[in-house]
Amino acid sequence: MSRDRIHRDLTLEMRALRHQWANDMQLILAMIESARRECSSAEAAEEVRSILDRLEIIASGWRQGGRNADSLTRSLQNLCAKANALSDTVQVAMTTVGREPVLESNRVIPLTLAVNELVTNAVKHGRRGGAAPVLVLITLESRDDGSALRIAVEDDGSEFGGPSSAMTRGSGLLLVRRLVEAQGGHFHTPGDGSKRFEIHVPVET
CATH class of the missing domain: 1.20.5 (Single alpha-helices involved in coiled-coils or other helix-helix interfaces)
Known part of the structure; x- marks a missing residue:
């Protein structure tokens, strides 16, 4: 054969x-x-x-x-659409920088799960008074050579007390860390005065 x-x-x-x-x-x-x-x-x-x-x-x-050039983008876009459909207290948007590398589904799934936990975290802990929804922005950025990805999630909801506080607000963020580290990456929690979480992962080229 x-x-x-x-x-x-x-x-x-x-x-x-x-x-x-x-x-x-x-x-x-x-x-x-x-x-x-x-x-x-x-x-x-x-x-x-x-x-x-x-x-x-x-x-x-x-x-x-399979392997798709925009599989992570589409997966995160679906996540945004679902989050917006389920809640009127949050508005989730996404932006991309650079060209996304080709990824296998076994990498897309854990990365999407990690971002889902961060969006859920923003919805639960970013609530504020007033009628305006919490705005959550997902940024997917690729290096020019396609060797690494950075995914940032930030919101304009209520503030919280520093990185140690961020990591003790439930098991969701601990799950994010495990998912990212399993991909050979690093998970960065916000510093003082910041609401920006970042996922850095290498990409095999």
């Missing part, structure tokens, strides 16, 4: 597996959503919702699959 034939067969098998995994994940999501509706308290329902959000990001990554 030729090398090209083997490659085609493996590609078809992977597509079939991704399709099956995506279908299985949709079933799991439906079951969890059903359980969420039966939660006896708003706090419990909110916790289940956060789990659903994470799983939906994973499911979306599997549906996209």
